[in-house]
Amino acid sequence: MICKHDRVRLCVVGCLVLLTAPSLWAQSDDKACARLPEETRRQTEACKSEEEKQEDAYQALLEERADKEKPKHSSFLQWVHFDGLWMPLQSGASSYGLIGAHMTIADVKGANIFGPPGVMLVLDSRNGKQRFRPALTWGVSMHLTDFRLPATERATQLYLNLTKCWTTGGYESGLTMAGLSVTFKQ
Numbered sequence: 647m648i649c650k651h652d653r654v655r656l657c658v659v660g661c662l663v664l665l666t667a668p669s670l671w672a673q674s675d676d677k678a679c680a681r682l683p684e685e686t687r688r689q690t691e692a693c694k695s696e697e698e699k700q701e702d703a704y705q706a707l708l709e710e711r712a713d714k715e716k717p718k719h720s721s722f723l724q725w726v727h728f729d730g731l732w733m734p735l736q737s738g739a740s741s742y743g744l745i746g747a748h749m750t751i752a753d754v755k756g757a758n759i760f761g762p763p764g765v766m767l768v769l770d771s772r773n774g775k776q777r778f779r780p781a782l783t784w785g786v787s788m789h790l791t792d793f794r795l796p797a798t799e800r801a802t803q804l805y806l807n808l809t810k811c812w813t814t815g816g817y818e819s820g821l822t823m824a825g826l827s828v829t830f831k832q
Contacts, residue, residue, distance in 0.1 A: 723830045725750045732825035740771040743825055748783055758787040766811060785809030801831040
């Protein structure tokens with residue numbers, strides 16, 4: 647029969663064994679890890695050193711960032727804008743843009759820079775005569791909103807465009823115009 651004092655001793659000894667057991671297990675794990683080939687040891691989480699664990703965490707972070715920065719598959723139409731309703735921003739101008747198109751070359755947080763020069767059909771009123779003339783445009787588009795056209799399933803984006811538009815002569819002789827454009831999202 648076990649007396650009360652023996653139970654206390656057994657309890658104390660059991661606690662000591664449990665407290666020292668993890669270090670004994672770690673020693674046996676270290677011996678087992680030392681016997682493994684380097685490639686296998688490096689792939690076993692329990693055998694990695696703290697430096698190796700930190701290095702793996704850092705590599706995982708770098709891979710995650712690289713995945714976020716990878717370009718996503720996109721449609722060419724996503725970069726082509728179809729323009730309309732161009733109004734001159736200068737007083738006394740008698741030219742209006744009817745329809746046109748341009749292509750985005752850079753997207754910077756909702757603002758798209760477009761070129762090579764976009765094209766536009768301009769209604770030019772001079773000397774009491776109206777005539778249609780082709781024009782080149784270069785400028786910037788700001789994203790306004792997304793919507794869906796009634797007969798399509800594809801999302802459409804609406805942009806406000808500010809551009810320099812010229813029909814003849816140098817860049818200085820062009821008109822500053824504002825208009826709207828739409829493009830189709832992926």
